[in-house]
Amino acid sequence: MEVGTACTVCKQPIQVNWNFCPNCGNILRVKPLSTSVLRQLVIYSVSFFLPPFGLGYAFKYLRQDDRKARIIGIISIILTILSIYAIIMSFKMFMDYYSKILKSIDTGSYPY
Ligand SMILES: [Zn+2]
CATH class of the missing domain: 2.20.28 (Rubrerythrin, domain 2)
Incomplete structure (x- = not known):
């Protein structure tokens, strides 16, 4: 007690x-937001796999007085940025690959 x-x-x-x-x-x-491990896993998963929805959590946690909650918010933002970066990079790689195929079709060197 x-x-x-x-x-x-x-x-x-x-x-x-x-x-x-x-x-x-x-x-x-004001009821503090949960900082349990399970809660963190949910927040980090959403941040990484469903950007930008994790930012909703991120800003909510960043506004907390609790230091641990703010750290969770920061990690959530970092994961969101990493995730968006990964999406952009894989899209760019796909486009490079695709334009290479198109180019080889144009020049008649496409092997199929
Ligand atoms: Zn009272």
Whole structure:
């Protein structure tokens, strides 16, 4: 049990890990975002495999006071950038390959 404190509105004793005062409904704190390993895996997967949707998580986590949450946000942005870079590079490689085939067809050197 964490050490109890008092609600700023009704002065009833409350636990520091409570989000709302059960007596008056006063919001005691903004619920922090989860930084669990599972949550991180979800965020990183979305960031890498479904760009740019990971940025939604990234900015939400970057706005947190918690240092760990902010680091998660930064990693999420880095993964999104890496992913977009990978997509651009593979598209470029495909286009290079494709234009080579087209060129060889034009010059009659295409072997098939
Ligand atoms: Zn209260």
